[in-house]
Amino acid sequence: MKALILNSGMGTRMGVLTSEHPKCMTEVSSRETILSRQLRLLADEGVTDVVMTTGAFDSVLVNYCRGLDIPVNIVFVNNPVYKETNYIYSIYCARDYLRDEDIVLMHGDLVFENDVLGDVVQSPVSCMTVSSTKPLPQKDFKAVVKNGKITAVGIDFFNEAYAAQPLYKLKKEDWNVWLDAIERFCENGNVKVYAENAFNEVSDHCSILPLDVKERLCSEIDNPEDLIIVSNELKKVEARTVYMCFSTDILHSGHIAIIRKAARLGKLTIGVLSDEAIVSYRRFPILPYSERKTMFENINGVSRVVEQKTLSYKENLEKYRPDIVVHGDDWDHGFQRPVRDEVASVLASYGGRLVEFPYAQNEAVRELEKRAKIELSMPDIRRARLKKAIAMKGTVTAMEAHDGLTGLIVENTVSYQNGEAHQFDAMWISSLCDSTAKGKPDIELVDMTSRFRTIDDIMEVTTKPIIFDGDTGGLKEHFVYTVRSLERMGVSMVIIEDKTGLKKNSLFGTEVVQTQDDIESFSEKIAAGKKAQKTKDFMICARIESLILERGMEDALTRAFAFVKAGADAIMIHSRKKDPSEIFEFVEKFRAEDAMTPLVVVPTSFNSVKEEEFKARGVNIVIYANQLMRASVPAMQNAAKMILDNHRAEECDSILMPFKEIIRLIPEED
Ligand code: SPV
Numbered sequence: 054m055k056a057l058i059l060n061s062g063m064g065t066r067m068g069v070l071t072s073e074h075p076k077c078m079t080e081v082s083s084r085e086t087i088l089s090r091q092l093r094l095l096a097d098e099g100v101t102d103v104v105m106t107t108g109a110f111d112s113v114l115v116n117y118c119r120g121l122d123i124p125v126n127i128v129f130v131n132n133p134v135y136k137e138t139n140y141i142y143s144i145y146c147a148r149d150y151l152r153d154e155d156i157v158l159m160h161g162d163l164v165f166e167n168d169v170l171g172d173v174v175q176s177p178v179s180c181m182t183v184s185s186t187k188p189l190p191q192k193d194f195k196a197v198v199k200n201g202k203i204t205a206v207g208i209d210f211f212n213e214a215y216a217a218q219p220l221y222k223l224k225k226e227d228w229n230v231w232l233d234a235i236e237r238f239c240e241n242g243n244v245k246v247y248a249e250n251a252f253n254e255v256s257d258h259c260s261i262l263p264l265d266v267k268e269r270l271c272s273e274i275d276n277p278e279d280l281i282i283v284s285n286e287l288k289k290v291e292a293r294t295v296y297m298c299f300s301t302d303i304l305h306s307g308h309i310a311i312i313r314k315a316a317r318l319g320k321l322t323i324g325v326l327s328d329e330a331i332v333s334y335r336r337f338p339i340l341p342y343s344e345r346k347t348m349f350e351n352i353n354g355v356s357r358v359v360e361q362k363t364l365s366y367k368e369n370l371e372k373y374r375p376d377i378v379v380h381g382d383d384w385d386h387g388f389q390r391p392v393r394d395e396v397a398s399v400l401a402s403y404g405g406r407l408v409e410f411p412y413a414q415n416e417a418v419r420e421l422e423k424r425a426k427i428e429l430s431m432p433d434i435r436r437a438r439l440k441k442a443i444a445m446k447g448t449v450t451a452m453e454a455h456d457g458l459t460g461l462i463v464e465n466t467v468s469y470q471n472g473e474a475h476q477f478d479a480m481w482i483s484s485l486c487d488s489t490a491k492g493k494p495d496i497e498l499v500d501m502t503s504r505f506r507t508i509d510d511i512m513e514v515t516t517k518p519i520i521f522d523g524d525t526g527g528l529k530e531h532f533v534y535t536v537r538s539l540e541r542m543g544v545s546m547v548i549i550e551d552k553t554g555l556k557k558n559s560l561f562g563t564e565v566v567q568t569q570d571d572i573e574s575f576s577e578k579i580a581a582g583k584k585a586q587k588t589k590d591f592m593i594c595a596r597i598e599s600l601i602l603e604r605g606m607e608d609a610l611t612r613a614f615a616f617v618k619a620g621a622d623a624i625m626i627h628s629r630k631k632d633p634s635e636i637f638e639f640v641e642k643f644r645a646e647d648a649m650t651p652l653v654v655v656p657t658s659f660n661s662v663k664e665e666e667f668k669a670r671g672v673n674i675v676i677y678a679n680q681l682m683r684a685s686v687p688a689m690q691n692a693a694k695m696i697l698d699n700h701r702a703e704e705c706d707s708i709l710m711p712f713k714e715i716i717r718l719i720p721e722e723d
């Protein structure tokens with residue numbers, strides 16, 4: 054595509070301002086002239102071949118252009134009779150450089166904002182800039198639009214007309230028709246009219262559509278008054294600030310394209326979503342915040358990168374008050390809609406504007422996402438993620454999974470509330486549920502080989518980190534092997550409880566005989582496990598049963614500090630009371646002496662406490678230990694009963710997942 058800039062005119066209405074150079078060399082800002090701005094914007098749009106017609110001050114203009122540091126190639130075509138002719142003749146002089154080309158045609162005294170030129174250059178059809186909101190000028194161009202097409206351009210048309218500016222994109226099939234007409238006009242000596250007069254005769258054979266710039270800047274400078282108005286408008290345009298937010302850690306061409314478009318609108322600030330926000334919203338980020346920030350800082354056109362701590366833009370919009378927020382139009386439906394509505398209302402409160410560009414995820418993007426997920430499921434990456442998630446969020450949640458299907462549910466379930474997204478951060482492989490799924494009691498009867506099989510089934514279809522319920526850990530001599538196996542598989546944490554002998558589920562409490570291990574022997578088991586592990590990411594958590602076995606708070610705390618000393622990376626404190634006060638008391642007393650060691654709770658009984666409260670009190674992992682299993686059992690019993698009651702399955706259909714959905718529940722690998 055070539056640009057054709059018409060600079061042969063004398064610009065006499067500018068008075069002294071054009072006494073030594075052509076009008077296009079008039080300064081419109083402290084940094085730029087009309088022409089240097091046009092050339093810079095063309096180069097930004099990738100239009101680097103320019104044909105420029107010259108007339109008055111020909112050599113001044115040529116020398117000026119040669120001195121500009123703008124990457125464009127200019128062919129100068131002089132109109133030797135510029136005084137006696139209009140620009141129709143200048144185009145005629147340049148015709149050999151222009152035929153069979155897509156052209157961006159502009160007058161040399163036009164000032165427009167970046168994205169106006171962007172829209173023109175990228176228009177898939179021939180177009181002329183018009184404004185549906187600006188008043189019709191008395192003496193300047195108007196375009197007559199019929200059935201969506203421009204049928205005539207000139208100063209005398211007022212019916213069905215829009216204010217129009219001589220900035221065109223002309224596809225070669227339309228341009229050739231117009232150029233032929235220009236040629237005919239000039240060869241018949243009709244050289245004192247507008248080139249548009251020639252267009253008006255052939256407009257039936259061209260398809261030039263109006264491109265509505267509305268209030269955006271796109272104006273000619275004819276006289277010193279215009280210069281003042283346009284320069285002031287340009288100042289405002291150049292001071293405009295634009296804001297966008299990104300959650301991505303994989304940049305692709307779609308992102309770059311939308312960033313380029315946003316940067317055309319003004320100084321671009323990019324909000325990078327914090328790790329904490331991103332981990333709840335999408336998936337664990339492959340690159341941490343600091344690296345994602347650097348990635349955006351190095352993109353051309355980005356002026357500043359700031360952190361956005363939540364999915365909601367409100368805090369940052371109120372802080373930075375951008376004139377424009379840019380986003381893809383994909384957020385006008387689905388869970389992001391409330392976020393979008395909030396952005397629109399905050400912008401409206403101070404007169405900002407929302408600009409939405411068409412955006413659709415393409416196959417390449419989906420492929421990148423798939424690769425990211427595969428990477429996240431690899432043992433080294435998955436193992437390290439629990440520690441990282443705790444560091445990012447302070448408090449993480451884990452949900453029980455006991456097979457591939459429940460793993461997928463934990464992996465994929467998301468709750469959207471007011472534009473926020475919530476997901477589980479990790480998976481808990483419960484001894485209770487793993488045993489129950491096999492119809493066995495929770496007494497360490499299901500052996501490690503079988504438990505590892507469960508882990509493997511879950512790992513195969515998920516990416517989230519895994520916390521493994523290691524029961525008592527067994528004999529110290531066996532535990533060291535368990536640690537190595539778990540670590541190798543990519544498990545992040547094993548929790549072992551300070552019990553010995555025949556283990557029973559803690560929720561039985563003192564109803565059954567349960568023996569607590571002594572501090573020394575359990576400490577030795579922890580120390581042996583820590584010595585056995587190979588990576589720094591794997592964690593061994595000591596679970597204290599003193600409250601379950603009613604041995605008192607002092608005993609629980611003494612054990613906790615001893616186990617930390619023995620090397621435990623985290624402490625789980627358990628209780629089977631509905632009232633959370635003993636858990637709170639433990640957390641408070643523990644935190645008074647140890648601010649760092651992560652604390653874990655399993656609020657099966659004390660289930661009224663919300664995650665925010667645990668977080669505020671200093672708990673780092675909240676495990677929902679058995680809810681998926683407990684939800685499935687009554688549902689299955691109910692279905693079985695209904696079929697027996699009715700001697701057929703029809704009645705039970707209403708409580709079942711539709712057949713069509715169950716066969717699509719599990720995505721197939723391609
Ligand atoms: C499990 O889920 O197996 C546990 C937690 O160990 S609890 O059942 O509460 O003891």
Ligand code: MG
Nearest residue numbers: 483484485522
């Ligand atoms: Mg258990």
